[in-house]
Amino acid sequence: MNGTRALTYLFSTLIDLYVVTVILRLLLQWVRADFYNPLSQFLVKVTNPLLIPMRRVIPSIGRLDTASVVLAFLLELLGLLIVSAINSLQIAWPQLALLAVTKMLLAVLWLYFFLILVVVILSWVGSRFRHPIVPLIFQLTGPVLRPFRKFIPPIGGIDLSPLFAMIAIRFLILLLGY
Secondary structure, three states: OHHHHHHHHHHHHHHHHHHHHHHHHHHHHHOOOOOOOHHHHHHHHHHHHHHHHHHHHOOOEOOEOHHHHHHHHHHHHHHHHHHHHHOOOOOOHHHHHHHHHHHHHHHHHHHHHHHHHHHHHHHHHHHHOOOOHHHHHHHHHHHHHHHHHHHOOOEOOEOOHHHHHHHHHHHHHHHOOO
16 A cells, blocks of 8 residues: 555656646746756756657647647646556546646646745845846746736835735636645
8 A cells, every 4th residue: 555655656746747847848938038047958958858759740839839738738647547557546538638637737826836936035035146047937927927916016115916926826726626
C-alpha cells in the first residue's frame, strides 16, 4: 500500500513539474518575455526535446503555441494513465480527458496565484532585490493584474489589485472543485 502511494507521488510529481515548465514556456511566449533571460533559456532547453518535433506537426494558432498546449495535455493524460494503472483504477477516456484539462487549468491558476504572491513579496523587499527572474515575474503577472488595477486604484499608495486577483484565482480553483 505504501509502495503504491510512493510510486503515485513520484510519477505524478515528476510529470506535474514538467507540465509546469511547458506551461511557463507557453506563458512566457504569450507575454513576449525576454528569451535571453537565464530562466527562459532553461525552460527552452528543457522543453525543446519534446516541443520541436511536435511543432513540425502542430502549427501555432495566432500567438498561441498549440504544440505546447497539446504537449501539456498529453503529459497530464499520461500522468493520469500511469497513476490509474499503479492504483488499478479503470477510468473512462472522456473522464480522463476532462480530468487532464482540469489539471492543466489548475496548474495555470496555481502558477499565477503563487507568481502574484511573489510579486507582493517583491513589493515589500523593494528595489534592493536584483535577480534575472524578477522581470519575468512582472511580465507574467502584468496581464492578469492589469484588469484589476483598472477597477481598483491604489488606496493610500497601497496596490490592492494583487489581493483581489488572488481572491478571483482562488474562486476559480474552488469552482473547478479543488
